[in-house]
Amino acid sequence: MRCDWVHGYWVHWQWVRCEKGFGMSVNAWIVVGDQPAIGNLITVARSLGGDGTIAAVVAGPRAVAETVAASGVDRVVWCGTPDGSPAEASAPAVAEAVAADPPRVVLGGRNPGDRVLLGAAAAALHAAVLTGARSVTVGADTVTVVNAVYGDISDETVEISGPVALLLDGGSVPAASGAGVPIEEVTATPYGVKVLETIPSEFEEVDLNAAQRVIGVGRGLKAKEDLSLIEALAAALKAEIACSRPVAEGLNWMGKDRYIGSSGARISPQLYLAVGISGQLQHMVGVTGAETIVAINSDPNAAVFAQTDYGLVGDLYELVAEITSVLK
Amino acid sequence: MKIVVAYKWTSDPEEATVGADGVVNWSRARPGISTYDPVAIEVARGLAAATSAELIGVTVGAKGVGTPLAAKAALSRGLDRAVIVEDDSLKGAGQAELAAVVAAVVRRIGDVDLVITGDSSVDVAAKMVPTVLAGELGWPAVAEVTDVTGQPGALRVGRAVPGGAQVLEISGPAVLATSADATTPHVPGMKDLLAAGKKPVEHVDLAALDVPASSAVMTITGRARPARKERKHQLLDTSDPAEAAAELVKALREVGAL
Ligand SMILES: Cc1cc2nc3c(=O)[nH]c(=O)nc-3n(C[C@H](O)[C@H](O)[C@H](O)COP(=O)(O)OP(=O)(O)OC[C@H]3O[C@@H](n4cnc5c(N)ncnc54)[C@H](O)[C@@H]3O)c2cc1C
Numbered sequence: 400m401r402c403d404w405v406h407g408y409w410v411h412w413q414w415v416r417c418e419k420g421f422g423m424s425v426n427a428w429i430v431v432g433d434q435p436a437i438g439n440l441i442t443v444a445r446s447l448g449g450d451g452t453i454a455a456v457v458a459g460p461r462a463v464a465e466t467v468a469a470s471g472v473d474r475v476v477w478c479g480t481p482d483g484s485p486a487e488a489s490a491p492a493v494a495e496a497v498a499a500d501p502p503r504v505v506l507g508g509r510n511p512g513d514r515v516l517l518g519a520a521a522a523a524l525h526a527a528v529l530t531g532a533r534s535v536t537v538g539a540d541t542v543t544v545v546n547a548v549y550g551d552i553s554d555e556t557v558e559i560s561g562p563v564a565l566l567l568d569g570g571s572v573p574a575a576s577g578a579g580v581p582i583e584e585v586t587a588t589p590y591g592v593k594v595l596e597t598i599p600s601e602f603e604e605v606d607l608n609a610a611q612r613v614i615g616v617g618r619g620l621k622a623k624e625d626l627s628l629i630e631a632l633a634a635a636l637k638a639e640i641a642c643s644r645p646v647a648e649g650l651n652w653m654g655k656d657r658y659i660g661s662s663g664a665r666i667s668p669q670l671y672l673a674v675g676i677s678g679q680l681q682h683m684v685g686v687t688g689a690e691t692i693v694a695i696n697s698d699p700n701a702a703v704f705a706q707t708d709y710g711l712v713g714d715l716y717e718l719v720a721e722i723t724s725v726l727k
Numbered sequence: 728m729k730i731v732v733a734y735k736w737t738s739d740p741e742e743a744t745v746g747a748d749g750v751v752n753w754s755r756a757r758p759g760i761s762t763y764d765p766v767a768i769e770v771a772r773g774l775a776a777a778t779s780a781e782l783i784g785v786t787v788g789a790k791g792v793g794t795p796l797a798a799k800a801a802l803s804r805g806l807d808r809a810v811i812v813e814d815d816s817l818k819g820a821g822q823a824e825l826a827a828v829v830a831a832v833v834r835r836i837g838d839v840d841l842v843i844t845g846d847s848s849v850d851v852a853a854k855m856v857p858t859v860l861a862g863e864l865g866w867p868a869v870a871e872v873t874d875v876t877g878q879p880g881a882l883r884v885g886r887a888v889p890g891g892a893q894v895l896e897i898s899g900p901a902v903l904a905t906s907a908d909a910t911t912p913h914v915p916g917m918k919d920l921l922a923a924g925k926k927p928v929e930h931v932d933l934a935a936l937d938v939p940a941s942s943a944v945m946t947i948t949g950r951a952r953p954a955r956k957e958r959k960h961q962l963l964d965t966s967d968p969a970e971a972a973a974e975l976v977k978a979l980r981e982v983g984a985l
Contacts, residue, residue, distance in 0.1 A: 433888075434889070485869075485893070485895065487867055487868060487869055488867060490861070490862070490867060490868070491865075494862060509854075510889060511869075511870035511871045511886070511887075511888065512870075512888075514854055514855060514858050514870060515858045515861065515867075515868045515869070515870060517855070517858065518826075518855055518857070518858025518859040518860075518861060518862045518868060519858070519861065519862040519868075520862070521823055521855075521858075521859050521862060522823075522826070522827075522859050522860075522861075522862025522863045523862060524942060525823070525827075525939060525940065525941045525942040525943065526823060526941075526942065526943050527821055527823055527941070527943035527945050528821060528822040528823040528853070528855050528859060529821075530822070530851075530853040530854070530855060531853075543948075547953065548751075548851070549740035549743065549751055549850055549851065550740045550741075550852065551953060552740055552743065552745045552751060552952075552953075553745050553749045553750070553751050553950055553951070553952060553953070554749060554950065554951045554952075554953050555749075555947050555949070555950055556947065556948050556949035556950070556951075557945050557946070557947055557948070558945070558946045558947075558948050559943050559944070559945050559946075560943065560944045561941070561942040561943030561944060562942055562943055563943060564823075566853070566854075566855060590866070590867035590897075590899065590901075591867075591897065591898030591899050592867050592869070592895055592896070592897050592898075592901075593895065593896045593898075594893055594894070594895055595883070595893075595894045595895065595896050596893065596894040597888075597891060597892075597893050598891050598892045598893070598894075599890065599891040600890050600891040600892070604890060612984070612985075636985070644907065645908075648906065648907050648908035649907075649908045651908075655887065655889075656889070661852050662846070662847060662852065662854075662907075669983070669984050670979065670984040670985070679741055680740055680741045681741075681852070687955060687956065688956075689956075690982075690984065691979065691982055691984040692958065693975065693979070702741075704960075704962065705960070706958060707958055707959075707960065708958050708959040708960070708961065708982075709959065709961050709962075709963060709975055709978055709979075710960070710961065710962045710963065711962075711963050711965050711971055711975065712962065712965055713965040713968060713971070717968045718965065718968055718971065718972065721968045721969050721971070721972035722972040722975060722976065724969075724972070725969075725972045725973050725975075725976045726976060726985075
């Protein structure tokens with residue numbers, strides 16, 4: 400079965416429906432925060448095999464629970480999170496729901512709120528926690544996970560006896576399938592956390608995964624105004640603009656959804672053009688799936704050149720302008 | 728009031744090498760305070776100063792995390808004292824196990840109002856230790872925290888969320904994971920390093936801690952170096968930038984990237 404993009408790879412999930420060939424049932428929980436972006440988690444849970452149930456516990460607003468209820472899961476529990484409280488406030492109800500019906504596997508997405516809910520569930524279950532799963536195989540007594548570690552430089556095969564919590568890319572919002580399941584409401588005293596204010600980002604949202612060509616801008620760019628040079632190249636290339644982490648976090652020249660790497664977006668475009676990026680592990684792991692990688696860097700010893708198809712040693716200001724004019 | 732900063736003493740995988748068998752070799756990597764933990768210490772120092780709180784650094788890990796050099800490196804960044812669990816049974820420990828040990832240390836210190844951590848560790852980068860830690864303590868956790876003000880019992884916490892930012896009010900103890908760019912940590916000077924040498928460091932035996940048993944046993948049964956796409960590694964001659972640009976565009980057209 401082919402599943403969504405998981406941890407930077409198109410993965411053929413080698414789910415063994417049941418290692419021993421009889422109707423084993425694998426129960427899974429999915430924890431959901433403020434957004435129902437759990438398409439990938441449902442795919443993974445579904446593939447675990449057997450006739451087990453997939454239950455979702457939702458700590459976000461009721462509308463999120465309604466979307467999840469229609470997404471093909473077998474059971475939905477809503478924590479009745481009060482208005483004005485973030486999903487994190489309902490972590491006790493999430494932990495209680497999961498612990499009351501203990502699963503083999505509990506899944507959560509990488510959003511900050513979802514991570515908190517997964518941590519609460521993992522603590523309640525005293526479960527193992529893994530964050531780099533490339534594949535999961537459920538056997539009679541153990542769960543086997545191929546888990547990428549240390550910035551994906553090695554894949555460890557980990558055999559776990561007991562419950563396991565997996566942090567995965569949540570994926571898209573699942574399409575409604577059928578009439579849906581009823582929403583069970585539970586209550587537990589929420590934590591005393593209130594939202595006083597919500598401030599929308601000054602930057603437009605972007606889906607880098609939709610782009611065929613992506614230009615990554617690094618700290619080699621001297622000033623925010625110089626982005627106009629990159630925008631001209633992007634227009635000529637029909638490319639989306641992305642960046643390294645410090646350009647989005649620290650310099651604040653772009654939204655956080657535009658940085659690529661282990662903590663950011665993982666993309667597999669036709670072309671990735673790294674401009675003024677040194678090529679550190681945590682960045683490059685986000686583009687290992689790119690078809691062609693080009694780097695422009697003034698430092699001939701930059702690590703990026705060991706990971707590219709075409710390298711240009713030189714001043715980005717000069718080279719970017721020249722490439723733009725050739726394309727025009 | 729007591730604020731704990733949980734920090735990690737570890738190495739950057741950028742400096743590690745991986746054998747064909749997938750085994751990671753750390754022998755050439757130089758350990759240090761994990762990249763983003765100085766951000767956590769700086770944010771915590773600011774709050775501790777504003778609320779006259781005691782600032783306690785906690786780290787747990789295998790032998791080496793509690794050497795005088797490692798402790799001094801952490802203390803010089805503004806901690807008042809450190810509590811360290813150094814035990815080789817924690818070598819390669821998972822996120823859940825580390826979080827459970829940190830939780831036990833926090834309980835042992837007693838009367839802790841707040842735990843602050845970095846965004847993610849430079850080696851594992853799982854972002855899960857603070858959230859499991861909160862679960863173990865029965866406290867709320869908030870990640871991507873950009874600033875903290877107020878008093879324990881009425882903390883004001885700014886944090887980044889997908890699509891923007893929020894200001895939260897937290898009325899009890901909590902675990903806060905700072906964002907990578909919450910602040911720019913200062914570089915400790917000679918005076919800080921000298922002062923650090925005089926600060927108390929408590930070493931706690933892992934066996935003396937009340938760590939709940941895990942329900943899960945993890946065994947590593949195999950390792951492999953992940954297959955990577957072969958790259959061409961072609962350096963284009965850039966002595967004439969216009970020519971280099973033309974050559975690049977031609978090559979990209981040929982491989983169908985344009
Ligand atoms: C736990 C953890 C997670 C992280 N996650 C991520 C992540 O997800 N994504 C990410 O990107 N980073 C991440 N990082 C940070 C990462 O380690 C690097 O620090 C970062 O990627 C470096 O960004 P950069 O290449 O833009 O800047 P630098 O490393 O400063 O490189 C700038 C480059 O520009 C070149 N340059 C300068 N001037 C010019 C010029 N005129 N023309 C051409 N080239 C020029 C320089 O030679 C240099 O190579 C993470 C770090 C940690 C510790």
